Amino acid sequence: MKILTAHQTHALDQATLQAQGISSDALMERAATACTTWLLDQLQPAFTTPFHIFCGPGNNGGDGLAIARQLHAAGYTPQVWLLPATKHSPDFLLNRQRLPPQISCTELSARTMPALPPEAVALDALFGTGLSRPLVGLAADIVAHLNQSGATLLAVDVPSGLFADSSQPAGSPVVQARYTLSFELPKLAFLLPQNAGFVGDWTVLPIGLDADFIHKEAVDNHFVDAGFLRGRLPQRGKFSHKGTFGHALLLAGSYGKMGAAVLAARACLHSGIGLLTVRVPAVGYDILQISAPEAMVLPDPAREFVTELPELKPYAAVGMGPGLGQEASTAEVLRQLLQNASGRPLVLDADALNLLATHRELLELLPPNSLLTPHPKEFERLTGEPAPGDYHRLEQLRNFCTQYRCYCVLKGAYTALGTPDGPVYFNSTGNPGMASGGSGDVLTGVLLALRADKRLSPLDAALLGIFAHGRAGDLAAAETGQAGLTASDLIRYIGPALQELTGG
Ligand SMILES: NC(=O)C1=CN([C@@H]2O[C@H](COP(=O)(O)OP(=O)(O)OC[C@H]3O[C@@H](n4cnc5c(N)ncnc54)[C@H](O)[C@@H]3O)[C@@H](O)[C@H]2O)[C@H](O)CC1
Numbered sequence: 001m002k003i004l005t006a007h008q009t010h011a012l013d014q015a016t017l018q019a020q021g022i023s024s025d026a027l028m029e030r031a032a033t034a035c036t037t038w039l040l041d042q043l044q045p046a047f048t049t050p051f052h053i054f055c056g057p058g059n060n061g062g063d064g065l066a067i068a069r070q071l072h073a074a075g076y077t078p079q080v081w082l083l084p085a086t087k088h089s090p091d092f093l094l095n096r097q098r099l100p101p102q103i104s105c106t107e108l109s110a111r112t113m114p115a116l117p118p119e120a121v122a123l124d125a126l127f128g129t130g131l132s133r134p135l136v137g138l139a140a141d142i143v144a145h146l147n148q149s150g151a152t153l154l155a156v157d158v159p160s161g162l163f164a165d166s167s168q169p170a171g172s173p174v175v176q177a178r179y180t181l182s183f184e185l186p187k188l189a190f191l192l193p194q195n196a197g198f199v200g201d202w203t204v205l206p207i208g209l210d211a212d213f214i215h216k217e218a219v220d221n222h223f224v225d226a227g228f229l230r231g232r233l234p235q236r237g238k239f240s241h242k243g244t245f246g247h248a249l250l251l252a253g254s255y256g257k258m259g260a261a262v263l264a265a266r267a268c269l270h271s272g273i274g275l276l277t278v279r280v281p282a283v284g285y286d287i288l289q290i291s292a293p294e295a296m297v298l299p300d301p302a303r304e305f306v307t308e309l310p311e312l313k314p315y316a317a318v319g320m321g322p323g324l325g326q327e328a329s330t331a332e333v334l335r336q337l338l339q340n341a342s343g344r345p346l347v348l349d350a351d352a353l354n355l356l357a358t359h360r361e362l363l364e365l366l367p368p369n370s371l372l373t374p375h376p377k378e379f380e381r382l383t384g385e386p387a388p389g390d391y392h393r394l395e396q397l398r399n400f401c402t403q404y405r406c407y408c409v410l411k412g413a414y415t416a417l418g419t420p421d422g423p424v425y426f427n428s429t430g431n432p433g434m435a436s437g438g439s440g441d442v443l444t445g446v447l448l449a450l451r452a453d454k455r456l457s458p459l460d461a462a463l464l465g466i467f468a469h470g471r472a473g474d475l476a477a478a479e480t481g482q483a484g485l486t487a488s489d490l491i492r493y494i495g496p497a498l499q500e501l502t503g504g
């Protein structure tokens with residue numbers, strides 16, 4: 001799915017009206033119907049539920065008025081509260097006229113704030129994508145009133161006060177919604193950790209916006225859902241052999257951190273790799289051979305750290321990082337790898353990234369299309385400067401990837417993949433149970449296997465790997481619960497997750 005800016009969303013509205021020859025109030029009616037249907041289906045409210053609908057002066061408020069009318073028609077008794085304004089949008093005014101007289105409709109003032117019991121459902125239709133400045137005055141007071149009420153807050157399109165695709169000033173008032181019901185495509189703001197407390201559980205409701213416009217519009221950000229990737233992983237041909245899927249080399253582990261090497265190796269073996277060789281310090285030889293018998297092991301001459309790069313000729317792709325440690329001799333191995341990769345795909349994680357950050361001259365040696373998988377702290381070390389907010393970090397990601405012509409997986413709730421040409425892809429799978437040790441090592445193994453598969457483009461390999469890793473986490477958590485989920489559980493579900501993405 002493409003992620004449009006607020007500006008592009010307005011253009012999409014207009015394109016839809018043109019292409020379908022419909023009036024703007026008809027489109028508003030669709031949007032309202034989608035919200036009302038969701039509300040009744042998902043919340044299954046009793047007819048006695050106190051619905052309070054807060055409407056602003058624009059089309060977001062118009063949506064709210066249409067929802068109020070529809071709830072009334074369905075047998076509910078909503079109350080409408082209007083934010084006083086000097087100017088209203090035409091579709092707001094039309095829906096104000098259409099509001100049945102039986103619905104109580106009151107203009108808000110500092111003195112007439114409704115009492116909201118905890119069983120109330122409050123719809124926030126104050127402001128949507130037309131928000132042009134932070135909320136102040138009465139609008140800010142209403143937001144504060146809603147947030148402290150204890151009622152179930154449901155935001156129409158966007159929680160009021162939240163900008164759809166840029167930061168609002170710190171501390172400015174924003175509705176803290178339990179649910180956000182948006183239209184057709186997600187907003188960038190929904191995907192950033194700083195907004196989690198405002199957006200709640202968000203859903204996009206299809207309302208038939210112009211598919212042709214969406215298809216043609218160039219965007220900076222994408223949301224990767226199952227539909228986006230389904231079938232993109234080619235089936236394994238009947239006559240394929242282990243050479244078809246590549247031979248990967250993994251450099252991982254150090255004394256006390258062999259588990260990271262084992263997890264990455266086992267994940268790689270479960271992700272379709274043809275052959276895997278693992279370079280570990282000598283101390284890891286038995287550990288690897290016993291816990292990953294399908295892999296070959298090339299022990300380093302040094303006991304506790306990897307200090308020598310093996311001959312790269314046999315390998316289709318190389319992964320480096322999990323559990324490595326940051327010895328000077330390991331940094332030297334990284335330098336040689338970067339200098340001698342000769343077009344082989346590289347996947348760099350964990351201590352390989354920390355070594356890049358502390359030996360910054362190595363960044364200049366990064367071969368194009370390298371795939372880096374930092375968590376936010378490792379990414380901060382890579383860029384060398386802290387990000388004051390998520391939007392800033394996103395721009396850092398874009399700049400980093402275009403500067404070094406690399407792919408970079410910024411791990412988090414909606415893991416973001418930066419690409420050499422600029423677009424960022426947000427992943428939709430995964431759960432908080434995966435925020436535990438070893439889960440990143442598993443991702444490295446999955447990505448290494450997919451980068452070794454010559455049938456996949458660097459972009460598809462990265463997107464499929466990230467998605468499958470999260471999906472494996474979701475499948476595993478259904479069995480273990482989120483708290484009980486370990487990286488080893490993830491590995492058991494990589495196969496089923498990849499199977500779901502495999503083409504027929
Ligand atoms: N995109 C779709 O698919 C559809 C969207 N719909 C809904 O329309 C709104 C966007 O409506 P718009 O009229 O453009 O903007 P708003 O209602 O968000 O508000 C505009 C209104 O508010 C004034 N304003 C802006 N910021 C402030 C502020 N901080 N304080 C006070 N006033 C402010 C501004 O000047 C305008 O007067 C979208 O979110 C959807 O909910 C359609 O229903 C159809 C499909």
Ligand SMILES: [K+]
Binds near residue numbers: 060128155157158
């Ligand atoms: K809203």
